[in-house]
Every structure is written in structure tokens, then in C-alpha cells.
Amino acid sequence: MPNKHTSIVIPAFNEGMTLDHIIDQIQKKIGPKQVLIVDDGSKEANSRSYRFPGVKLLKHPYNKGNGAAVKSGIRASMGDILLFMDADGQHDPEEIPKLLAHMDAYDMVVGARSGHQHASLGRRWMNAAYNRLASFVTGFPVADLTSGFRAVRADLARDILPLLPNGYSWPTTMTLVLLRSGFSVKYVPINVRPRQHGRSRIRPVRDGIRFFMIILKICTLYSPLRIFLPVSGGIFLMGLINYAYTYLAAHRFTNMSALLFSTSVIIFMMGLISEQISQISLLRQQVRPPEGQACKKEGQEDLDPKHWA
DSSP states (O other): OOOOOEEEEEEEEEEEHHHHHHHHHHHHHOSSSSEEEOOOOOOOOOOOOOGTTTEEEESSSSOOOOOOOHHHHHHHOOEEEEEEEOOSSOGGGGGGHHHHTTTTTTSSEEEEEEGGSSHHHHHHHHHHHHHHHHHHHHOOSSSTTTOOEEEEEEHHHHHHHOOOEEETTHHHHHHHHHHHHTTTEEEEEOOOOOOOOOOOOHHHHHHHHHHHHHHHHHHHHOOOHHHHHHHHHHHHHHHHHHHHHHHHHHOOOOOOHHHHHHHHHHHHHHHHHHHHHEEEEEHSSSOOTTOOOOOOOOTOOOSHHHHHH
């Protein structure tokens, strides 16, 4: 990719013990890149990795969230391609070329973990359920919905910036928005290393509910019938079952059957209206061409890597 520059965004919170090693690997194995470390209000001693050539440190005055750190990195980046990776040492810098190798043909490339690489059996089951739900919502086989190791076109990342949440669910939102908007996404198998420092701050119940709600939110925003139609069909089926039972038992058509049938029709019509509103909203959105370059803001330094030091 001779004419495109890559910015690497690393959100960090109390990860000073691993950052120096990660940056050193990036410099030695990947070559000169713009690396943005976003310190999300860490309480531990600051890493010295920002002293490496081409590395810039951004600091939040307090902990805003992993997604907020990612958004700060997107705003400050200057590359045509943005690559996101965690600061806990799980993402191996040697895997970066795997993702970048496909960025000429795809709008986003995601590093997909295998099932056994998740931290626990419960986390594995939850991610499998989210992947299936996301695949149904988008009509695309989603291999790893929550992976934070990904490369994406910088102009697209900036376009969807207002939609990204401040928490750990930003990869979910980014994946669903791009897929439902018709952009091309590829999943590349990667190996994930054990955490080198600290413990995961993701809470399965709290964040699991949040992921589920985000999937429903994006689905109702971009393809409402994917939600309304199954609900309507389920209620209609309940009405048929109730009618069959009451007809065989007492040869009656009960009020409950009428209520279920009418509710099913109402939900279906709401789905149709929501689908039309969604299509109108999508038509108003300005879609950038696949070969579009990230706009250089006035006052930004040149994208030549020699100016990143």
C-alpha cells in the first residue's frame, strides 16, 4: 500500500507496564507508523513509550471509557487507515500486516479470535450468541463482533464518530453500522496472547446487556423489519395456537386470540413504517467513494512519516 499511511491507535488505562514492549515491537517489526497512545486517565505511572519516534501521547484528565479514548485517537489521527489494538499485550504487533494486506479491497478488516481464545467458557458462549445475532441482523457472517483489533478506512471512522459509544461496545457499533451501510468487511484469523498485565475490566452481565441493546438499536436504526417481523410472527403464531386450542376445546374464537392477532398486525405495520423511515434516512446520508482519501484539516502536519517524530 505505497500511497496510504497508517495511524495506530492504542487506548490505554493503567497499562504502562506493557506499552513500552508493544511500541518497541511495532517499531522493530512493522516500521515507521504514526502511533497514538490515548491515556484514559490512568492512575499508574505513565509509560515512557511516547518518547519513541513517531509516537504521540494523548491524555484524558479522567477515565472516560475505552470508546472515548478510541474517539480521541480518531480525531487526532492523520493516516488514511486507522488500526486499533489493545494496550494489554493480547494483540501481537506481528499480526498487523495480516490486516493491512487486505485494506486495498475492503473498508474494514477485523482480527477474529477463535472460540478457545476467549477468557472463559461463559465469555465464549456470550460472544458466540452475539455473533449469531449480529449475523442475523446484518445478513453477513460475523466471526468476532467484539474484537478491538481492526483496521478501517479513516474517512469512514470519522463519519461514524458520533455513533460510537464511550464504553467497550465501540467495536460492536462500528461493525454493525458499516455492515448495515453496505461497506465491505473481512475477518482475518489471529492468535491472541494471554494478558500480560492486570485483569479485564469487561463485566459479562452489565456489558453483555449493553452489547445486546446496541445490536437491537443498530438493527432498528438500519433494518427495523429484522426485529419487528420475528416479533410479529411469534405473536401471530401464539394467536393461532390459542385459537386451535379453544376451537378444539369449546368451538370458540376467544378475545385472547383476537388480541394476539391484532397485536401481530399492529407490530408488523409499525415495522413497515420504521423500515420506510430508515430508508429515507439512509438516502439522505452522503456516502463517500471507496477510493476517498481522509481530509486533511487546516493546521495538521503533513502525512509524511518523517513529520511524525
